[in-house]
Amino acid sequence: MLQRILDSEPDLSPSQIAHIQQQLYQDRNTLARLRQELVLCLSDITIVGVEKTQGIQFFSINGQGSGYAPDNSVPLIAQRTLILRVYVDCKRVQQQGPQHLPIHISGSVIVDRIRTNGSVTRVATLKPINGPIAARSSASIDRGDPNHTLNFRVAASDCQGLLRFTVTVFEQGPVVIDDVLGAIYAPRPSERDTWLPGSATTTAAAPAAFSLKVHGRFEPVPTFRVQAVLVHYTGGGQNLPAPTGFDFADTLEYVLKTFPIGRLEFEDCIEIDFDKNLSTCGGGCGPGFEGPGGLMVILKDLDDSSDRPAIRVALIPSDARMCVGGCGNKNIAAAQDGRGATLAQEMGHALDRKHAPYAPGWEQEEPPFPQYGDYPLGSIGEYGFDVVTSEVYDPNTSHDFMSYGSDRWVSPHTYVGLRNEIVERFSDASFAGLADGRFSPSGDPSQETLFLSFRVNRDGSVEVHPSFHLPARAQPPDHTSTSDVSCELLDGKGQVLGFHRCRARGSHVDPDGPHIDFHEAIPWVDEATAIRFLRNKEVLHLHDIEALAPTVKLPASGLRSSEQRLTLKWEGHHPERAVTYLVRYSRDAGRTWRVVAVNSSKSECVLRQRQLPGGEQCLLQVVASSGIRTHVAQTKPFSVPSEPRSATILSPKSTSETTSTGQALLRGGAFSSDYGLGAPEDVVWSSNVDGVLGRGFELIADGLSEGAHTITLTAPDGQGGVATASAVLRVVLPD
Numbered sequence: 001m002l003q004r005i006l007d008s009e010p011d012l013s014p015s016q017i018a019h020i021q022q023q024l025y026q027d028r029n030t031l032a033r034l035r036q037e038l039v040l041c042l043s044d045i046t047i048v049g050v051e052k053t054q055g056i057q058f059f060s061i062n063g064q065g066s067g068y069a070p071d072n073s074v075p076l077i078a079q080r081t082l083i084l085r086v087y088v089d090c091k092r093v094q095q096q097g098p099q100h101l102p103i104h105i106s107g108s109v110i111v112d113r114i115r116t117n118g119s120v121t122r123v124a125t126l127k128p129i130n131g132p133i134a135a136r137s138s139a140s141i142d143r144g145d146p147n148h149t150l151n152f153r154v155a156a157s158d159c160q161g162l163l164r165f166t167v168t169v170f171e172q173g174p175v176v177i178d179d180v181l182g183a184i185y186a187p188r189p190s191e192r193d194t195w196l197p198g199s200a201t202t203t204a205a206a207p208a209a210f211s212l213k214v215h216g217r218f219e220p221v222p223t224f225r226v227q228a229v230l231v232h233y234t235g236g237g238q239n240l241p242a243p244t245g246f247d248f249a250d251t252l253e254y255v256l257k258t259f260p261i262g263r264l265e266f267e268d269c270i271e272i273d274f275d276k277n278l279s280t281c282g283g284g285c286g287p288g289f290e291g292p293g294g295l296m297v298i299l300k301d302l303d304d305s306s307d308r309p310a311i312r313v314a315l316i317p318s319d320a321r322m323c324v325g326g327c328g329n330k331n332i333a334a335a336q337d338g339r340g341a342t343l344a345q346e347m348g349h350a351l352d353r354k355h356a357p358y359a360p361g362w363e364q365e366e367p368p369f370p371q372y373g374d375y376p377l378g379s380i381g382e383y384g385f386d387v388v389t390s391e392v393y394d395p396n397t398s399h400d401f402m403s404y405g406s407d408r409w410v411s412p413h414t415y416v417g418l419r420n421e422i423v424e425r426f427s428d429a430s431f432a433g434l435a436d437g438r439f440s441p442s443g444d445p446s447q448e449t450l451f452l453s454f455r456v457n458r459d460g461s462v463e464v465h466p467s468f469h470l471p472a473r474a475q476p477p478d479h480t481s482t483s484d485v486s487c488e489l490l491d492g493k494g495q496v497l498g499f500h501r502c503r504a505r506g507s508h509v510d511p512d513g514p515h516i517d518f519h520e521a522i523p524w525v526d527e528a529t530a531i532r533f534l535r536n537k538e539v540l541h542l543h544d545i546e547a548l549a550p551t552v553k554l555p556a557s558g559l560r561s562s563e564q565r566l567t568l569k570w571e572g573h574h575p576e577r578a579v580t581y582l583v584r585y586s587r588d589a590g591r592t593w594r595v596v597a598v599n600s601s602k603s604e605c606v607l608r609q610r611q612l613p614g615g616e617q618c619l620l621q622v623v624a625s626s627g628i629r630t631h632v633a634q635t636k637p638f639s640v641p642s643e644p645r646s647a648t649i650l651s652p653k654s655t656s657e658t659t660s661t662g663q664a665l666l667r668g669g670a671f672s673s674d675y676g677l678g679a680p681e682d683v684v685w686s687s688n689v690d691g692v693l694g695r696g697f698e699l700i701a702d703g704l705s706e707g708a709h710t711i712t713l714t715a716p717d718g719q720g721g722v723a724t725a726s727a728v729l730r731v732v733l734p735d
Contacts (some may be wrong), residue, residue: 013261024395044092045105045171048138050550051085052076053385056256056415061087064143066381066395074412078161078218079262079680081387081698082154084109086128088169089138095144104132107169109152112679114162114215122149123163126152129663129702130390132172143383146390153387154582157264157680157696162217170209172207210652220261221419222426225310226252226452227267229299231334235288236277240317243337248315249650253667254340255347256698257386260419263697265677266312268611270596278322282514289334290517292465297453298599299332302520304451305470305582305623307592309426311350313343329519331479341408344401351421352480353414358403365664369400369642370413384409388665388700435459447472450524450628454533456485457515462533462541466580466599468625469524470632481502485518485537489528497525529629550574552622565609566620570633574626584624587615589637596620613673616641644717645670645678647725652711658730659704668713668725675718683715686728706733 012020043614051059054077057071062535066530088105128150136380141148150169150395167495188316230242248269256264274295278288289296299312306312314334317324325342326335328349335343356369358378373379375395384393399405402413453465459524483504489497500522504511553571572579583605584595596612597605605620612618619633666685677697685693685701688710693701709729717723 002590017713032281036176038150044090045135046210047086047167047169048089049087050165050167050560051087052210052214052216053083053085054080054260054387055412056380056382056384056412057174058250058382058412059085059143061143062141062624063138064377064383068370068372068381069412069470071312074415075260076159076216076218077262077419078159078220079156079696080159080260081156081700082159082216082217083385083387083390084152084165084167085156085385086167087138087141087149088133088135089297090135090171091137092171093135093137094212099202100655103135103263104172105150105169106132107150107167108153108167109154110166111154111158112166114164115703120164123158124155124658126455127702129153129700135171144392144394146392151390153700153702155694155696155700156698159216159218159262159496162215165214165216166211167213168209170468186404188530203685204669210626221261221262221422223265223692224259224261224422224426225265225267225308227302227306227312227433228269229302229311229312229314230269230271231295231314232271232273233278234273234275236279236321238320240319242271242313243317246650247337248313251315251335251337251340251343252650255344258344258415259268259347260415260422261605263677263680266671268594268596268613268673270611272314272598273601278320279318281323284513284517286323289324292455292463293624295601296327296329296332296336299466300329301336301468301582302595302598303331304472304521305468305584305593305598306595311347312610313347313350315632316444335370341401341477342411344408348414349404351418351425353417354403355422356400356403356405356411356414358399358405364387366472369411372411376620377407378403378412380409382412384726395624396699397694448524448526450489450522452487452520452522452531452628452668453518455515455517456540458513460540461536462543464531464627466625467628468582468623468630470588470623483518484515485516485540486521486534487522489522490530490532491525491527492494492529494530498523501673504669545628546574546577546626548626550577550579550624550626550629550631552624552631554622554633554635564609566609566612568606568607568620568635570604570622572603572622572624577626579624579626581625584621584623585612586615586621587617587618587640589617590619590621590634595619609640610643612640613674614640618717642674642719643672644719644721645675645715647715647718647723649711649713649725649727652727652729658732662702662704662706662731664701664711664729664731666693666701666711666713670713670715670717670723670725671733672718678715683713686712686714688712704729704731 024388051057052072057072057074059065059071061068090103092103107128109126113121113123130151135151140250140581166324199308233240233243263659276288276294279289280286284290288294295314298355299314303312312332316334316336318337325339328346331350333346334352335346356378358577372379375381378393378399380393380398380400381395383395384398393409398407399410401408402414416700448469448609450469454464464482484502486500487500488499490496500520502518502520529545531543532539551573555569579599582595584593585596586593596607616638618640619634619637624631647670651665651667669677680696681698684695687693687698688706689705709730710726712726715723
């Protein structure tokens with residue numbers, strides 16, 4: 001009737017037309033709701049919700065969920081595996097008596113990509129990874145049981161852009177089919193899906209089947225860069241070999257499951273010798289980590305003197321005796337081999353995440369951790385889901401990995417916070433800001449910067465540790481809270497050349513402890529002769545800067561190369577002070593630098609050529625510090641051949657693994673320092689038994705045939721060839 005009025009009355013005023021259109025919209029919504037209720041009443045089987053999770057998600061059913069935010073409001077990350085948990089209500093279960101045979105539910109999902117021009121492309125048709133499941137009423141669904149929902153896995157390589165999921169569920173079992181009315185279903189607002197006009201429909205096409213269309217939009221997140229620092233540990237009377245790159249990848253697996261990472265890229269991996277005692281406690285993480293020459297100091301120097309943003313992660317042998325499990329600070333983290341949850345916490349600190357509470361009386365840090373409903377303090381707040389194993393983490397017993405609680409997983413608070421920090425830290429806009437000087441007060445993208453390390457003791461005394469100054473790209477804005485400590489650069493007449501307010505960093509900083517360590521980046525002025533340290537404007541210490549910088553002499557013969565190794569030796573000297581060194585490498589005539597050796601008192605460096613990206617104008621640079629003043633010497637240009645990508649399979653292992661489920665996690669890729677990691681769609685997995693399995697850096701292969709499989713990964717090597725790796729997998733299916 002209202003539509004007829006609009007069509008037949010040309011003299012209606014704009015306000016009358018708007019009122020009628022609004023009434024039409026409301027009436028159509030009411031009709032859609034009535035149709036929905038009719039479908040739900042007449043259908044024996046209905047979908048009451050679809051949870052879209054990549055590890056953690058807001059969702060509420062039967063009081064299971066925090067209700068802290070709308071359903072499915074944790075953002076979806078591009079190139080990250082997605083699980084659709086389909087919640088099914090079966091009325092027939094309530095109607096039948098105890099003598100009826102059990103009913104089971106199965107289903108399928110059709111995945112379509114909707115492009116910006118409106119075209120639709122078929123991506124995949126999925127079977128459930130756990131079906132069929134026992135039918136039940138919606139009131140009896142336990143969100144903590146993975147087999148109370150039909151679960152569908154969407155491959156990471158498919159999770160990009162806008163996807164439409166057509167979810168169909170149906171009964172399997174000895175049931176009687178009655179006629180049922182087909183109807184159109186409009187989505188409930190609480191489902192918070194990305195609905196497209198005219199496409200959100202559900203059809204009860206048969207009494208034992210039900211279909212629902214939902215959508216997911218995947219947000220691109222910058223590539224997450226990690227540099228592995230493998231520690232050969234000789235401290236505390238031990239002599240433990242460094243973990244391997246495969247050990248690092250295994251320990252990182254927990255991080256990959258819980259961090260909002262779509263694409264991971266490894267920087268070059270380096271190995272260091274470390275002889276400080278990590279088992280000595282006191283002063284935050286302990287002097288072995290944060291004292292002079294400590295592991296965190298080495299990592300900080302490594303980060304300060306490298307051009308490419310990355311999280312520098314030290315992996316310590318699993319048998320090392322340690323006072324704490326690990327340590328983390330901005331851009332740097334350290335943990336023991338095999339302790340994935342600890343590494344996740346320390347890498348969280350590297351991305352400025354604070355500790356989460358885990359017991360009453362825990363002092364909250366800013367910003368405060370949310371209280372999720374009636375769940376315990378520090379709970380993950382929602383039901384976590386391991387997309388590889390289908391293990392569910394119960395918020396009644398599972399704590400956020402940024403806490404010291406039990407059965408740790410990730411909360412929405414930490415997950416979204418990490419996503420925001422990764423976007424800011426690694427985005428192209430941040431790189432552009434670094435390159436064009438946008439974040440530098442002077443606008444100079446390579447401002448000479450003093451990387452100053454010092455300790456303030458409880459009594460106010462100050463110890464200055466070996467520091468250096470280099471041309472360095474300015475950093476993006478630092479959100480770490482400032483402390484009451486500051487420092488000034490002074491000239492020979494005591495005039496202030498520069499002022500800097502220091503920041504309180506570190507995951508274990510105790511303001512009432514015996515000391516606090518600082519690592520600051522300060523614009524350097526050559527005329528500086530002293531550094532004045534202050535606390536709340538009270539002078540704590542005046543440190544005289546040595547008058548002379550050290551000298552470094554490189555051999556006239558240059559580098560010595562043998563069996564894919566480069567050896568560089570030099571002579572360093574200072575008349576009064578000890579000299580410490582770091583060595584940097586450039587493939588592009590000094591435009592960018594990466595550190596290859598750090599915090600060394602030795603005047604020699606041995607490098608493996610395979611770890612160095614190739615180029616025709618390569619340089620090695622020795623940076624020598626006598627405390628503050630720094631001297632730089634570099635080699636003449638030399639060439640290093642480019643290396644093609646080398647393929648690596650991280651899972652399954654190279655030795656035979658066995659699965660009894662017909663399902664296997666495939667993880668790997670092809671990398672070289674010259675050509676990087678490549679695109680995920682270029683990585684192809686295949687089996688000599690079942691043929692092509694899929695694409696991507698990570699793939700969960702379902703429905704594998706019984707028997708021995710040779711799993712092969714292939715990817716372009718960057719030089720026109722193909723990089724290949726293989727592993728053996730044995731599938732033994734239950735009888």
